[in-house]
Amino acid sequence: MSQYYLSHLKELESEAIFVIREVVAQFEKPALLFSGGKDSIVLAYLSRKAFYPARIPFPLVHIDTGHNFPETMEYRDWLVNELGVKLIVGSVQESIDKGRAKEETGFNASRNALQTVTLLDTIEQYKFDAAMGGARRDEEKARAKERFFSHRDEFGQWDPKNQRPELWNLFNGRKHQGEHFRVFPISNWTEMDVWQYIQSERIPIPKLYYAHQREVIERDGAILSTSPWLKLKPNEIPSIRTVRFRTCGDMPITGAVESTADTIEKIIEEVAASRKTERGTRADDKRSETAMEDRKKSGYF
């Protein structure tokens, strides 16, 4: 093999850094949408690499459902301090209090969909013209269709049937007043790439990803953590199990997996052997065949 050849991880890293720098160069007010999950954590670390030794020249924006795992919040605050970056929080609770969003009711109630309102309001309030996210194309079939630079109209909507051609690495971020872009620097990464990168770069991650003991219930095949926001049905008796999370979302709808993987090495082994996608544990995608496409069209992450 030639000595001038990059490993696949280095090539993906280089592509992501290129995209992040393009965003800062092409837009006036970019932001990084930070969920506290491993993908947005990797994005934050890639951003640090992209501009080192300067600070990351954009804020992290957290759309806070108010239904967070405490571990996520603890990690978020640690990271903001570690990277010396500004944090902006958009609160779903505030959107509800202001009457902008309406809380769902019932056993499977979730604030996941409500995030769209808060996200679009936050983008408008701070006049962000580019919002970077850690979404990956391998996560979901509608995401598999997304461009790196994804145009949003003045209502924040995505038009999947009429996306701009995106050639080579020539990203076209031109837009009219009021429109914005969503940008996905790690589009081409798989779940495995993210874990391998976390391992090779020694990136600290929230404790949730490692196997731990937790009080959970089982509902429709999903293992859910008990929390003040999970309404239990009469026959649902919580029990303590050893679990970990493959994704970190809204607490009442993010499913855990039974696991004893308590190191990155073991997590990687587990991901390699897994027969289900990571989103297979998320109730929000199971609502309909095109749940993700529908949410994305209206402005979701």
Next chain:
Amino acid sequence: MNQLLRFTTAGSVDDGKSTLIGRLLYDSKSIFEDQLEAVEASSAKKGFDYVDLSLLTDGLKSEREQGITIDVAYRYFATPKRKFIIADTPGHIQYTRNMVTGASTANLALILIDARKGLVEQTYRHSFIASLLKIPHVIVCVNKMDLVDYQEEVFEKIVNDYKAFSSKLEIHDIQFVPISALAGDNVVNRSEKMDWYQGATLLHMLETVHIESDHNHIDSRFAVQYVVRPQTQSHQDFRGYAGRISGGIFRAGDEILVLPSGFTSKIKSIQVGEEVIEQAFAPMSVTITLEDEIDISRGDIIAKPNNHPQSEQDVDVMLCWMNQRAVNLNTKFFVRHTTKEVKGVLKEIQYKLDINSLQRLENVDQLTMNDIARVKIRTAQPLAFDSYRKNRITGSIILVDEGTNETVAAGMIV
């Protein structure tokens, strides 16, 4: 070290591109249980008596309704030998721009041909686009062999027809394989129905095609993307040029030339994040510092004094027009080249190509959607470019409409 191969599908509507990708993922065990269950359920809902593997990539509502691909879908899989990024593109002529999107970053194209139909207009068009985009490797998959009784003669005839046509194109590495995407013959597993075929399976070809020399490691080129100026206590005077190497090798100590200014200096350091490295090559994203304080900004090209691109305002281009609205002479655009954006005007249309015959049509003053033409563009400021043949990055441009901001054309510099 695992290598990355990016490949794209091409060919006419319904030739079986999406089914093939589904098959490749399925037989290489890259499909997860929940994905398969979802596809089985959708197939049953549609009343099919088989699992429609194209539903694995056709993810949009309108695609699933119509059973066609509209936009590129990206899929990923790995074998112990390589990691693959697949762009599954649409065959329908109306969505050629999306095919070009998927193909522009590919090292390899799978061109599908329906064994019953042989070469059709989209086969010519997509093959021509693949050759224009200088995709270094092509594998022609003669698909639906199950529908022609797996006959060797059918395969041989298509191979010969394709060779006759492709001799007029610039594709250097072509392989052929007879397959059935639906039944799985010769995709991952060797077919038991085609004893007469002695060649490799498609997956084997994908795992072994030689891609080490696909990047240009001779002509050093670096487009400045962003100037890093920390202005902090600890890095008072740091001024770094961030960007991605588009060709050649850069080392600390190298003499460099900046275009368009013509200033020269020496490389002081190259780094990736905190890590200082000795040399950088394509496609690495790095930050370079120089010995001298010279005026450099985004869009400037760093090269070597004895090997640098030409810097000119008149650019000869092979242009793919991708917008519904036709374009006339003297129309103005934004031209995007590497990290630079300048204004430009369509000065001349030298000829337009007839895709089927590859004949040149002269005296043309308008281009319509999906036209491919040789044109001259005049830019407001000079661009430092190479020919696309020499470098796919410093040799490519896009045109952006001044009013709608849409990307309306892709251009390869001649």
